[in-house]
Amino acid sequence: MKLQTDQIEVFFNPHSVAVVGASRNVNKAGHVIFKNFAENRARGIFKGSLYAINPNETEVLSYRCYPSLSRVIDPIEVVVVVVPSQFVPQVMREAAAKKVKAAVIISSGFREVGNIALEEEIKGIAQSANMRLLGPNCLGVYDSRTGVDMIFLPETKILQNGNEVVVTPRPMPGNLAIVTQSGAFGVAALDYLAGREMGVSKFVSFGNKADVNEPELLAYLMEDRETEVILLYAEGIAAGRKFLEIAKEVTKTKPIIALKTGKTSSGARAAVSHTGALSGTDKIYDGAFAQAGVIRARDMDDFFHIAKAFSTQPPPEGDGIAVLTDAGGPGVMAADECDTRGISIRKLSDVTLQKFEVLKDQQKIPKFAATLNPVDLTGSASSEMFELATKILLDDPDVHSLIVIGLHHVPGLDEDFVDRIANVTSQYRKPVVACDIGETEMAMYVRSRFEKMGIPSYSSPEDAARSLVALVRYGLYLKKEGCYDAYLANMTRKKTRGPK
């Protein structure tokens, strides 16, 4: 089942781009987009040729401005269109005549406001010219490595007091791809991911999807070497059957994490008035996603939390979860959440329990530490205890993954407990997630240090548990489909890979 993914590649890595509607007016989308490309070109990130098209300008940011596409002599692979909707068909005809390979229509004013005929017109022009079309009514593409950046929302804003602040940052390069129906949500996602230092490979906002839609984008991302995890935001999914067929293929190689909204009658009505998409019955989506191995996030936070776990951790080989904690209550909370999500926390094996008894006899962990699972080192926990316990747990063949809850408030716990745990876990190919609660300097340090050491960390026990359970379920899915080993062999940058 191959789609023509080479036709999609050009959107992300064109040799030449023309921005139709490029402008010197800083308040116009055509300015912001052109500036994105020009700056990335100056920095040597965007390596293609760049053309400004606008009959009312002669020069934009020191680039010559052409009155129309037809006046550019060199070939153009991609046009980004930011002119009012009524002018789009004319632009498309010129693009077709120039044998442009792909058009991104940023402009709105089409199907989403009832102008179905106009949308059909541009679609027809694209089809007969074998030109691929992204949009209309979209934010287009952002690629962190090729410097393609069509996002018209400016990175900074000037406040009323004259100060300039960052409003729409671009995340660093990374292995997460974002495919989003909602442009606004997409931009908010970039803001979130940049702030949380989660890296992005590619971003696509497809808007009304007159042509390019989810299945094709998924098929393309399946083959994209920079992408290891696919994040999909959708209100209604077009070509449902095709989508599921492709998704089932993709999830054998790369996880798809979906935030599908418009779930309820309230949300669905909102979705209809928003993009004109029909949300469909939610339970059907639930079942279909499960069958295709698509991981469904229950809300926005869950979406990003799961993404973080998948971006660095391998799915485990089985459903044995160990919880290691220095705080009883939060250990209970994590165990509860795993169980609520369908994976119960089993008692540890006798061999492992025996090892903990030996540590107790040697006074290396508190005599009253609970060890049945969760393993609770209690408020007497030290860095060394965490290190020893982590090793014992990961040595247990029935423990396939680990949740570490290290509340920094415990008096005898030095901050090196993070490094000690991470050094142990790096010797195993078992996924580990961490949690510390709080908003002090110290809590921030612990969480960010865990992440620097390659362990995703969370500010609540339930967030950590939910994210790990998603990994567990995906591991079970891969096993069932017989592609777990191939998946692991394929992983290129899972940070917890080790000799085992």
Next chain:
Amino acid sequence: MKLQTDQIEVFFNPHSVAVVGASRNVNKAGHVIFKNFAENRARGIFKGSLYAINPNETEVLSYRCYPSLSRVIDPIEVVVVVVPSQFVPQVMREAAAKKVKAAVIISSGFREVGNIALEEEIKGIAQSANMRLLGPNCLGVYDSRTGVDMIFLPETKILQNGNEVVVTPRPMPGNLAIVTQSGAFGVAALDYLAGREMGVSKFVSFGNKADVNEPELLAYLMEDRETEVILLYAEGIAAGRKFLEIAKEVTKTKPIIALKTGKTSSGARAAVSHTGALSGTDKIYDGAFAQAGVIRARDMDDFFHIAKAFSTQPPPEGDGIAVLTDAGGPGVMAADECDTRGISIRKLSDVTLQKFEVLKDQQKIPKFAATLNPVDLTGSASSEMFELATKILLDDPDVHSLIVIGLHHVPGLDEDFVDRIANVTSQYRKPVVACDIGETEMAMYVRSRFEKMGIPSYSSPEDAARSLVALVRYGLYLKKEGCYDAYLANMTRKKTRGPK
């Protein structure tokens, strides 16, 4: 139904306190606790007398140290006991002889580790002396106004590089009371609340609850003028019938938000090994809480998010929720979440829709703005549009509460939209919650500005929606119980109170 709440008051506001086990060794709990009191006394916050008791010291922090309680001539109201468990009975006998009113046993090593006889012994001593007992195995009491602070976890820690950092902050004074079975979770909660600038009135960690338990604490807090919202963390609830009886009384005046863990078999086993508490069947708790008007949070984040909403917003008069947004997708997410939690988002009235049509005709909001509910101002939103739309929505008698989603990324939106919205909402007695997504400077500014203006704000649409739904449900409960009007009349510091 009166419990002897005056017996409880002394724990929070004693005329005299003795710390038994006070120490000069900075690593000992007895040092930290004595220092808390001594410092708060020096600052003039703690106004009682303070005594250090320890046979091995002569002076602690410039206070004379007494070898035993019996050597103090003046009366002592409260003793805080931080000596090894085997010495506690002797201390309790001395306290009884001195007619101490209340004892807080911080020490562990009792029922939670199987020493049931030792716990029964101290309980017996307290009972026969008519002395109230908090603990053992607890963190005791923190009161932001009287300066009582028994938390033995030091506020700062010295890192291995010699730097001192804050690890266990105390939140500012506020209207939230925390009653927690887990000391570790309690401390983590203080850390969270301090970081989020949410104020706390009182904090009680009751540990093994040999004597003072949840019902009594609730009854006390019901009458506490500083407390407007009660946060309860519990793994298993003792005296269940009594608890529900009292809770039903309390919730007519003050909301109780409960995080009850040990919900599942995994969590319950963890809870048993943690505190020896039996978790009971979770569904029974669900039903009982609902009947008593206790708001049950589904996880830690939910617990704090709901608390934030209740700390400043009144419960609404009905279940009509309006969603106002500048981003379609997040609007759908909020509507979905309300519906999922059982409150559906209804279409707006014709009168209100007509008002929006007028605004469209006047070109004051975009022609294609969706207005059915959610009201979506689209990416063309401005501060003025938010202001106008907020007013129209709150003027609608069928709209009882409002979720405002203002994504700051929208190009034409000035940061004053927050103040404009807040100025409108302050004219109404309808609860409002806000959301902006992202982690940039600008997102932080928007959320914190909303909160400074008295509107709780959240980083995801679902968090905002869930918190508002909790308010809606509580409003419906108060109405059903016939105490809504009395509740509103009682509110002293709800920031959104206005003329209407």
